[in-house]
Amino acid sequence: MSIQAIASETTSASHHLDRDKKRIVFAAALGTVFEWYDFFIYGSLAAFFSTLFFPKGNETAALLAALATFGAGFVLRPFGAVVFGRLGDLVGRKKTFLVTMLVMGLATAAVGLLPTFETLGWWAPTILVGLRLLQGLAVGGEFGGAVTYVAEHSDSDKRGFTTSWIQITATLGLFLSLAVILLCRYSMSAESFASWGWRIPFVGSIGLLVLSLYIRLKLHESPVFQQMKAEGKGSKNPIGDTFGDPRNLRLVLVAIFGVVAGQAVIWYTGHFYSLYFMTTTLKMSHEQANTYLLAGLALGTPFFLFFGWLSDKIGRKWIVVTGCALSAVLIMPLFQGLATYGNPALAEFRARTLVVIHANDCTEDQSSLGQLFSPQATKECTRVKAFLTSRAVPYVVKADSASLSVQIGDQPAVAFDEVKLLKTLNERGLPSAKAAAEPNAPMVIAVLFALVFLATMVYGPLGALLVEMFPVHIRYSGVSVALQLGNGWIGGFAPFVATAVVIATGNILGGLWYTVVIAGLTAIIGAIFLPETRGRDLST
Structure with a gap:
């Protein structure tokens, strides 16, 4: 087929996309929600898993091991970005995130079938870590592909808002995982949930996998990618061009340390560490903590879309930098408030x-x-x-x-x-272990909403900003590598690092300095080096 024919086909598709853009965004976003659900279902149960997959006798060791296993899912995310980013730039966006979805779904279902420590001994946590590594490999290539795919279908003046529907998927995936867990907990006894009920959210993901694959198979390839291939502008070695070209390498480093690092620690502190903090430190029940976090997520999630929309009007850079700076200042007092209102006694x-x-x-x-x-x-x-x-x-x-x-x-x-x-x-007043926590529910939800709100400032415009930073021939690779190095190796271990510092020092807020320092440094680096990308042409 000639370049002119493909260009004509692409132009025709663009007019068609004006009518079908909502369907394309919905299909890409829904598949990504399900994939985040698969990845985060373990994180939502990490504290609970410490009693199932690790030996008894040292509660703090079991909790740290469970959190480290959660972090293991992040170890291979950068490698997934490299592997699938290369495929995405060589063979196409659509085909690649179909593969990542299949790997993720099968690994998640396997967790639900895995025998516990009492049955397999040390093989149980060993296999669990292996499955988490597979999940990390898959999600490393999924998110960058989805946001690139949607951005390349978007109008330049609406790209921030359109891609914010992909940015919202991680929070929606967490929301869905918490909702499913609560449904299981409320529909059976605590003994039944501990015995077999916890497996339902994992095994049930097979249904989500089938639905997601069906929806995504109906999507067509990105017109920007088709045009790039037709004009012969594609890279033969996307990873080599990403890291070997000094200009592209600089873009990767600025993306990681000028935006993604801060976004990662802010997001995981507000979404996950807050959950562990409520259950392990404040002694709330899992039902209480999950319910409050669900409420905070429900109130805060629309602001992902708001800040994506706002970035189309005033630019992306300063929204992200402001979100990082505010987080560095407010994270500590917000968790102090969470401690005060979460368990007043x-x-x-x-x-x-x-x-x-x-x-x-x-x-x-x-x-x-x-x-x-x-x-x-x-x-x-x-x-x-x-x-x-x-x-x-x-x-x-x-x-x-x-x-x-x-x-x-x-x-x-x-x-x-x-x-x-x-x-x-x-x-001297320490509440009994059997005494139920009596939180000030409205104030707890308000604090959790504030934590989610801070994450939306940084995360909402992030997808469009990263896609616009990288040239088309390495875009899938560049976006994925920057996202997964920042999220996988800096943000993903935030709950583990914070918990380890608390255990080592006895200061329940001591671990938050990790988030505060990285968010503050990201704000400074971003203010100096991060470019404003709003409205850039994605075909170059």
Whole structure:
């Protein structure tokens, strides 16, 4: 077929797209929602999975291992971006994200069929990590392809709004995963859910996979990609051109450190770490935490579309930079508010109680995470910290004693004894483990809404901005690599890093410095180096 014929066909398709654009966006977005659902269903149950797939005896080790397994899904995302980005730039956008969807769906269903630690021993978490790696590989190539595909079908003056429907899919996928989990929890006993009910959201994703594949098979290839191939402008080595060309490499680095890194930590802190914080630190029930987060997501999600639309009017750069700067300033006080309103009784106890651990070897033990991953906490100092952290009791460590002792407030220090220490803490106002948290629901939802709102400022315009940054012959590769390096290696481990810091220091807000610092640095780098891309021609 001649170039003129293809160009004519592309022009004809463009007129047709004016009528079918909503169908194209809906089909691409719906498939991406389902893929994010598959990826995030584990994250929504990570704290619960610590009791199923890891040995008992050290609660903090099991929680960290479960969060590390969640993070494992992010390890291969950049490699997925490389593999599928190359395919997307060589063979087409549509074919590539059909493959990623198939890999994701099958890996998710396999998690639902996996025996637990009691049956398989260490093979259970080993296989679980392998399946999470497959999911990460798939999602590494999915999102960049979907947003590129939609952007290349969009009008230049509506590209921010149109691609924001893809940006919204990650939050909708999380929303769907939480809704399905709540439905399962409310429709059966806690024992049944722990025994077999948790498998339903995973195995049920097979139905979503079939529906998604059916919808996406009806889509046609991007007209921009067709024109590029017809004119012979395609890259023979997209990855080599992405990293080997200094100009393209600079674009990747600016994209990662000038926008994606901040977006990643802000999104995962607000969407996932907040969930773990409510259940593990504030001692809310899983039903309470999921319900409040669902409400916060429902209120905040429309702002992804709003900021995508706004970026078409005033530009993308300064919306993103402002969102990162505001997050660096507000994340800490927002989580302080979440702690105050999420469990008022615990907050009151924490405000007037401080535990001091006296021991010479605690500083060395504190600097190493090795004991935290041990199935059994063997060092006494680690046992004390794990005991206090699991009950959200604040503490400080002083290396001023030959033997370990624990001091509560102004009372004399005594040798560590779990039963006696817990009794003393309860007498001083620590809520009983059996006592239900009594959150101030409206205020908790307001805080969660604020966290989601901050994420929408950065994430809403992001898709259009990244697509417009990269030239057409490496666009799928460039967008995917930048997104997945930032999200996979910087943002995805935010819940794990934050939790590990809390366990190591006893400060429930200490782990948030990871988010604050990265968001602040991203705002500075973005303000200096990030280009304004609104309205750029995507055919070049």
